[in-house]
Amino acid sequence: MLDTIKEHIAEVEQFTADTKEKVEEFRIKYLGRKGLIKDFFTEFKNVPADQKKDFGQVVNTLQNLVKNKIEEAKSSLETSTEQSGLYGDLTRPGNPIEIGARHPISIVKNQIIDIFSRIGFNVSEGPEIEDDWHNFTALNLPEYHPARDMQDTFFVQTNPDILLRTHTSSVQVRYMENNKPPIRTISPGRVYRNEAISARSHCFFHQVEGLYIDKDVSFADLKQTLQYFTTEMFGKSKIRLRPSYFPFTEPSAEVDVYWGLETETDYKMTKGTGWLEIMGCGMVDPQVLENCGIDSKEYSGFAFGMGIDRIALLLHQIPDIRLLSENDIRFLEQFKSAL
Structure with missing residues (x-):
């Protein structure tokens, strides 16, 4: 089980997302009501007593890593949206120029x-x-x-x-x-x-x-x-x-x-x-x-x-x-x- 969790840690470390939908899928996979983190905590009662400490630490590490990855991905997407908003969609027609008036x-x-x-x-x-x-x-x-x-x-x-x-x-x-x-x-x-x-x-x-x-x-x-x-x-x-x-x-x-x-x-x-x-x-x-x-x-x-x-x-x-x-x-x- 520990090896499985470590594999997920490695997978999470490599995770990247270019859309909000992918970030949401990633969150549900690990932190959802039926996510892997909940499954691992449920499995905790079946772990031998001498491995409970290591098992708990590894699951907590995975959980914290997942949360950090989600925050990083959201922040990256928001920054990208703001930068693209500076210029907007360059294929769209330009905004009409307001005509001034003489006094x-x-x-x-x-x-x-x-x-x-x-x-x-x-x-x-x-x-x-x-x-x-x-x-x-x-x-x-x-x-x-x-x-x-x-x-x-x-x-x-x-x-x-x-x-x-x-x-x-x-x-x-x-x-x-x-x-x-x-x-x-x-x-x-x-x-x-x-x-x-x-x-x-x-x-x-x-x-x-x-x-x-x-x-x-x-x-x-x-x-x-x-x-x-x-x-x-x-x-x-x-x-x-x-x-x-x-x-x-x-x-x-x-x-x-x-x-x-x-x-x-x-x-x-x-x-x-x-x-x-x-x-x-x-x-x-x-x-x-x-x-x-x-x-x-x-x-x-x-x-x-x-x-x-x-x-x-x-x-x-x-x-x-x-x-x-x-x-x-x-x-x-x-x-x-x-x-």
Whole structure:
């Protein structure tokens, strides 16, 4: 009997398995209710007294060896499964690649840039943390000027001369300081104002401002440029310019586009008038040109500015401006098909 058990020990030592089924068969053969280990322990009562000690030790050795082999085989199979799971079944079709979506602000900004690039405007950028000269003083807003109250500003406490820009007109100032006319540029970017956050306004938003400086530039050139833009952007060719006030332009105007009154939404957006305000504009004040080192007697120009966020809300029928900055994947996935 001892020789038989030793033969099984040798067999167990050589055991290997490449499937869980083989491991289970091996376990049942030795450790099952009708397995060999149980048979050997049952036979123990028939072993002569002088051999019981050796017999018991050999059976225990076999039992422990079987248990260890089962644990090793299971561990080996699990490791193999994990490694193959890194790559999966290479014969299966690959998983579809998730298509990203452009943010509605980026969509509208790129559309505006594309429209103005067709008529010779380039793109200029500047810092979002600005100094008082470029954000206010150079634009006819000296210290204590009452028009500064039109824009609630975030100042840097350690230096009252440093602030978060309130408009991208500061980029235009920098561009005029470093470039000679003719100048034809648009300045998209994020701006900051200390305003209450609601469905219609936020403490930060996005603007695109345009600037054209050359000899003999007139208000008629401004109107024709805006007419071209509204037709390309909205498919609406009817605009009107209402007199307004901006410290850095004279004369100044607000630009309305005739949106129409075809739907209930049109009535809500235009308050029943059919007209929708989209931007401000005007002829660049001669003093602003002089502040930037441009001879106002030789050159003239116009400027305009619009909110990208407001246009995005309009074009995509977004009810709340806060959705644009909350990074809600459910909201952003709606724009996968947009350009």
